Amino acid sequence: xxxxxxxxxxxxxxxxxxxxxxxxxxxxxxxxxxxxxxxxxxxxxxxxxxxxxxxxxxxxxxxxxxxxxxxxxxxxxxxxxxxxxxxxxxxxxxxxxxxxxxxxxxxxxxxxxxxxxxxxxxxxxxxxxxxxxxxxxxxxxxxxxxxxxxxxxxxxxxxxxxxxxxxxxxxxxxxxxxxxxxxxxxxxxxxxxxxxxxxxxxxxxxxxxxxxxxxxxxxxxxxxxxxxxxxxxxxxxxxxxxxxxxxxxxxxxxxxxxxxxxxxxxxxxxxxxxxxxxxxxxxxxxxxxxxxxxxxxxxxxxxxxxxxxxxxxxxxxxxxxxxxxxxxxxxxxxxxxxxxxxxxxxxxxxxxxxxxxxxxxxxxxxxxxxx
Ligand SMILES: C[S@@+](CC[C@H](N)C(=O)[O-])C[C@H]1O[C@@H](n2cnc3c(N)ncnc32)[C@H](O)[C@@H]1O
Numbered sequence: 001x002x003x004x005x006x007x008x009x010x011x012x013x014x015x016x017x018x019x020x021x022x023x024x025x026x027x028x029x030x031x032x033x034x035x036x037x038x039x040x041x042x043x044x045x046x047x048x049x050x051x052x053x054x055x056x057x058x059x060x061x062x063x064x065x066x067x068x069x070x071x072x073x074x075x076x077x078x079x080x081x082x083x084x085x086x087x088x089x090x091x092x093x094x095x096x097x098x099x100x101x102x103x104x105x106x107x108x109x110x111x112x113x114x115x116x117x118x119x120x121x122x123x124x125x126x127x128x129x130x131x132x133x134x135x136x137x138x139x140x141x142x143x144x145x146x147x148x149x150x151x152x153x154x155x156x157x158x159x160x161x162x163x164x165x166x167x168x169x170x171x172x173x174x175x176x177x178x179x180x181x182x183x184x185x186x187x188x189x190x191x192x193x194x195x196x197x198x199x200x201x202x203x204x205x206x207x208x209x210x211x212x213x214x215x216x217x218x219x220x221x222x223x224x225x226x227x228x229x230x231x232x233x234x235x236x237x238x239x240x241x242x243x244x245x246x247x248x249x250x251x252x253x254x255x256x257x258x259x260x261x262x263x264x265x266x267x268x269x270x271x272x273x274x275x276x277x278x279x280x281x282x283x284x285x286x287x288x289x290x291x292x293x294x295x296x297x298x299x300x301x302x303x304x305x306x307x308x309x310x311x312x313x314x315x316x317x318x319x320x321x322x323x324x325x326x327x328x329x330x331x332x333x334x335x336x337x338x339x340x341x342x343x344x345x346x347x348x349x350x351x352x353x354x355x356x357x358x359x360x361x362x363x364x365x366x367x368x369x370x371x
Contacts, residue, residue: 011034011039033159035140055198058166061161196326200324206228232269281328291362297334330364
């Protein structure tokens with residue numbers, strides 16, 4: 001069985017999120033194609049995905065046809081692909097939609113293709129239409145000699161499918177907006193929280209640590225995933241706020257899993273054996289204006305010195321196989337030297353840094369996993 005994924009604004013990060021999610025659950029899988037924001041993964045028959053578990057997927061569905069153009073035409077003649085007479089649809093992929101239009105016309109269906117003025121802006125700067133439609137169609141062709149074609153076919157290979165799930169941000173937004181305490185300037189988004197949790201390989205009933213928990217954004221998303229959580233922050237007020245937020249969440253969603261918040265320094269993280277760590281590291285002081293190159297360099301150096309003793313402690317309180325999914329600050333173009341940090345804290349890099357940035361921010365993040 002093959003599933004296609006239409007990925008969000010940082011496709012590389014979203015791809016790794018999905019692959020790690022499958023790996024952590026020992027689900028047999030093979031990556032078939034990754035191009036732009038399109039990903040196809042082969043799994044065992046009957047494998048189910050719940051799009052709401054992920055932070056970086058816009059749509060997903062099953063590939064129902066794979067072959068060349070002649071075979072696609074026959075497939076379209078023999079199969080109904082949308083069981084409605086009047087609907088709108090949008091296409092993801094590089095294939096001309098004419099063949100679909102002809103099919104719908106033949107079937108006397110009132111099918112309107114949506115283009116939409118709203119654009120999705122990808123991290124690499126390119127923009128793509130992001131229309132709202134009743135159905136999203138995956139119609140993509142690849143050639144054997146293209147470098148992104150992971151399983152080269154004989155020549156041209158067309159993949160087709162109709163989405164079965166579209167990400168619904170309503171519930172996540174509600175959780176984020178309605179929680180008792182919000183902290184705009186510092187809090188991580190629910191999207192990135194989910195991604196970090198998935199990268200940490202945390203599964204239901206595991207115990208996850210956030211050693212810089214702030215007001216508890218990552219812990220909140222972990223609790224929703226039925227993960228037991230432990231948060232640490234050295235700022236007393238942040239821990240009071242995290243407790244308020246998590247208390248509200250457990251009542252609102254009738255959550256049974258355990259949750260503990262501690263007001264301490266992460267260098268003194270408790271002697272427990274966590275199965276996963278997911279965290280957004282502090283930058284030190286909040287930057288109000290863009291720093292100079294020298295200042296940026298200095299902040300990154302300070303960060304490196306600051307994080308090593310904490311990582312050394314985290315290594316002691318995690319199970320040997322447990323992963324640390326975390327962010328490192330990127331200021332201007334200065335990155336933390338992940339290799340040096342891993343070496344000094346005696347950890348291994350499990351996932352190399354993936355940049356997560358927005359054009360309007362001068363502080364970006366590298367997302368990486370240490371083990
Ligand atoms: C970037 S914020 C994390 C925000 C959090 N993800 C949220 O959504 O609120 C970093 C947090 O780390 C805390 N912190 C900084 N150094 C720490 C340390 N050594 N031990 C524990 N907490 C620390 C700060 O008080 C701050 O709340």
